């Protein structure tokens with residue numbers, strides 16, 4: 001696959017960060033990923049290389065191995081990874097945001113210093129396990145997984161669905177009900193180490209259009225034991241922690257959507273300039289130009305919303321409202337981009353020689369991740385109508401301070 005240079009200029013330090021991604025992917029990740037796919041092997045050394053290049057630590061303080069540049073850097077890195085290889089964009093959620101950032105934001109000093117540095121270094125694989133077979137749009141209503149206190153441990157039973165990297169994960173944030181009769185107030189968050197003992201199984205879900213090695217799985221918990229010291233926050237605080245994690249996760253998901261959309265546009269432009277039909281490059285036909293103009297305008301608008309989201313987070317302001325707007329519009333722009341790219345490529349959109357069908361699979365997946373389009377629409381409309389303030393449950397990022405304790409203790 002050809003790596004097309006990134007399109008728009010960026011100010012420093014973001015231009016250098018994006019350049020780091022483009023160079024790493026051109027020189028190592030793109031040439032090597034096919035080998036892992038052919039062998040059916042999870043690309044741990046590539047995740048490690050991304051961690052070593054500093055791609056996961058931009059929103060983390062230097063005290064835990066991050067670079068503390070901020071959320072704008074996260075958006076730029078996520079977009080560039082997904083523009084080139086949308087499958088590896090998963091890492092920005094699991095190695096850089098929903099797993100380690102949730103631990104940073106809610107963990108004790110001991111939890112943060114033990115679990116965060118190896119995940120953002122790419123040494124340990126992360127996961128985030130909220131969704132259950134009963135449905136992802138209403139996680140509290142659908143949650144059947146339970147955690148029963150037994151001395152200095154909790155015993156977990158139940159199942160999770162669609163949990164990305166759970167077949168490889170060394171550490172994850174997982175939600176279960178400690179009080180099943182208390183609705184969303186009965187949910188508690190745990191830091192789990194899947195390889196720490198019996199009672200954990202992850203079965204890959206086969207998906208033809210997504211990666212054969214960067215998989216999502218059904219997870220089964222059968223008396224899986226977690227030390228009480230791995231509880232994240234207080235008992236009953238899990239729903240608040242999950243919603244906060246999704247707020248930050250929407251930054252990476254929406255920037256991944258912008259990146260995948262830009263990838264569709266880049267390849268479509270390349271093709272429209274060179275593919276000749278009727279003696280002219282197809283890009284010379286105005287109906288094809290109309291497809292290009294719609295893609296370019298929607299991507300630019302989506303990117304502006306994602307950057308506003310990153311700025312809001314960098315300013316420490318409540319970000320749920322702008323997160324929903326950015327996720328919703330980035331999904332729309334990405335759907336337009338892949339539909340128009342498919343039109344421009346004609347039959348070749350289906351050929352593995354070009355990446356359009358790969359982008360399509362990931363755009364469909366990102367459309368549901370961190371809240372589906374309908375869920376975002378409901379949040380946006382209820383906020384606009386004044387029924388429910390979208391920012392009511394926003395919890396700004398905590399800068400980790402030594403000995404700060406958990407949020408519950410603050």
Ligand SMILES: Cc1cc2nc3c(=O)[nH]c(=O)nc-3n(C[C@H](O)[C@H](O)[C@H](O)COP(=O)(O)OP(=O)(O)OC[C@H]3O[C@@H](n4cnc5c(N)ncnc54)[C@H](O)[C@@H]3O)c2cc1C
Pocket residue numbers: 128129130131134135136137138161162163164165216365368369370371372373374375378
């Ligand atoms: C490849 C992949 C990877 C994933 N990785 C993870 C992961 O790592 N961790 C994790 O926890 N989850 C993960 N998910 C789960 C994802 O977050 C859910 O798929 C998503 O939340 C939607 O849930 P659902 O698929 O159960 O759809 P459902 O909740 O069953 O919804 C089905 C449809 O109904 C619509 N709908 C639901 N409620 C309403 C409403 N009130 N009004 C209008 N329409 C509504 C939805 O928009 C959707 O179109 C992943 C999913 C996929 C496909």
